[in-house]
Amino acid sequence: MVRESGDVQSQLGSQLPAPVINVDWADGWLRGTMKGDIGTEDAARRPYSIDLSLRLRGSALNGGASAVAMPSKRAGFALTQWVELTKH
Numbered sequence: 001m002v003r004e005s006g007d008v009q010s011q012l013g014s015q016l017p018a019p020v021i022n023v024d025w026a027d028g029w030l031r032g033t034m035k036g037d038i039g040t041e042d043a044a045r046r047p048y049s050i051d052l053s054l055r056l057r058g059s060a061l062n063g064g065a066s067a068v069a070m071p072s073k074r075a076g077f078a079l080t081q082w083v084e085l086t087k088h
Contacts, residue, residue: 010052012036020052030054030061043067043079054085061085 001009001017008020008030020032034050037043047070054063062084069076 008032010034010036012038028056029063030056038065038067038079038081040067040079042077046070046072046074046077048077052083054083059087 003009006023008023009017010020011017015036018034018036020034023030023032025031030052031054032052034052036050038050048067049070051066051068052063053066054061062082064080065083066078066080068078
C-alpha cells in the first residue's frame with residue numbers, strides 16, 4: 001500500500017503489514033526493503049531482509065522479491081521470487 005504521505009507498506013500472506021524502507025520510485029520502478037518471512041527452509045537458516053524491485057506494467061506492479069541474507073562471516077544467499085501486486 002502506498003499512502004498519501006508516500007510511506008509504503010507491504011504484507012506477505014496473513015503476516016502483519018510491514019513498512020517498506022529505502023523506497024525509491026524512478027522510471028516506473030519501485031524499489032525498497034522490508035522485513036517478513038517467506039516461509040522456506042532455505043531462508044530460515046539465517047536472518048534476512050526482502051529486497052523489492054517491482055516495475056509498473058499496466059495496472060500491476062510486478063518483478064522480483066529477493067530474500068537476502070544479512071551480512072555475517074558465513075556465505076550469504078539471495079532467493080528471488082516473482083511477485084505481482086494489483087490494486088483492489
